[in-house]
Amino acid sequence: MAVQALSYFGVSVKRPDEWIKFGTDVLGLMAADDGDGANRLRADHRAWRIAANQGKEDDIAFAGFEVADAAALAGMHQHLLGQGIEVTAGNPDLAADRGVIDLISCRDPDGLDIEIFHGAAERFEKPFSSPQGVQGFVMADQGLGHIVLGCNDIAAARRFYVDGLGFRLSDVIRMEIPSAGPLELEFYHCNPRHHTLALVPVRTGKRLRHFMLQANSMDDVGFAFDRVLAAGAPVAATLGRHTNDHMISFYAQTPAGFEVEFGYGARTVDDDTWHVALHHKPSTWGHKRGA
Ligand SMILES: [Fe+2]
Incomplete structure (x- = not known):
């Protein structure tokens, strides 16, 4: 289920x-x-x-x-x-x-x-038309994107999302945070999207760390980055590629403080062939913070 x-x-x-x-x-x-x-x-x-x-x-x-x-x-x-x-x-x-x-x-x-x-509710009678000319987002059977949630009790969150809602583990990123020690992020899927949900085992302030939207074109990531700069919105992380879903993306701070990840080109998960993996870095390159 x-x-x-x-x-x-x-x-x-x-x-x-x-x-x-x-x-x-x-x-x-x-x-x-x-x-x-x-x-x-x-x-x-x-x-x-x-x-x-x-x-x-x-x-x-x-x-x-x-x-x-x-x-x-x-x-x-x-x-x-x-x-x-x-x-x-x-x-x-x-x-x-x-x-x-x-x-x-x-x-x-x-x-x-x-x-x-x-x-x-669907609105095929009024097709999606981006006011900024974005050539569409990857959704359909992959859902809207992903959310990353901070948790007070990772075991309780796991019981709810895995045993309750039926999420399956995609992989884990084990990181060493200089000021905070080891931190293990867990990435979960419920369809071909590499992760629809990620759980962070600490809750600092906001529940939502970020949400992610995946554009259909790499140019749309670049155009969105330009719009972030033009709007004077804080760039939270530079362009980079993630180790686990291989997405190329950047992060910006939304007016509510939590971040949005805007990306392109993630790989997908097939439950018949997927192996849970362990990573030691969130990004192969880029995603620099405070840059
Ligand atoms: Fe993300």
Whole structure:
């Protein structure tokens, strides 16, 4: 029993207008129709992918994971109850707000609202068109991208995301942080995307370390980098290539403080042939911080 994709997430930010403007003007996402929710962004044929709601946290507020249909949702509901996870079902108002046929919700061990749904709203009748000319993002069966979460209790997070939601380990990056000692990052997949979720075994400030969007073209990474510089947004990490998913990307700080990774060219995972690996560096080159 496993979710198939991260399909949407919401952030709670002090200044939603500014955050959405960063999304459209810098990241090249498309504002959703008002009928699909205020302060929401599109990245493909789905009605929306990212919501920015008013709040003081400047952090992730909820994440929506998708299953195939009503039967799969019922199966997931029973599975989560069997894992001792408290589940809320039968919330038509929330389902209507998210634009999905049906959903159930629960909380991860660090208090993040997790929604599992089927039947997302699609808008093929109004094709995605980036206001900055981005030639599309890698989504479809790989979901929207990935999120990296800091955890107070990595064992509890593992039980929730692996035993509960059905995530499979892709690999581990074991690093030595000069001031903090050894740190082990865990990368998980639920579809061909190398990682949809990464868990960091410490919680420093925000829950969301970064989210990642993958462009269809390397030029779009360069254009996005230029837009970050033109907007005066802080570059959090320079262009680089990751050791594990092989993605070429850069990181920028969003107006809410957490970062966005904007990348191209990641390799994918095939469960039939994949071997869990151990890495000792996050990047083969680049991704310099404080540069
Ligand atoms: Fe990332």
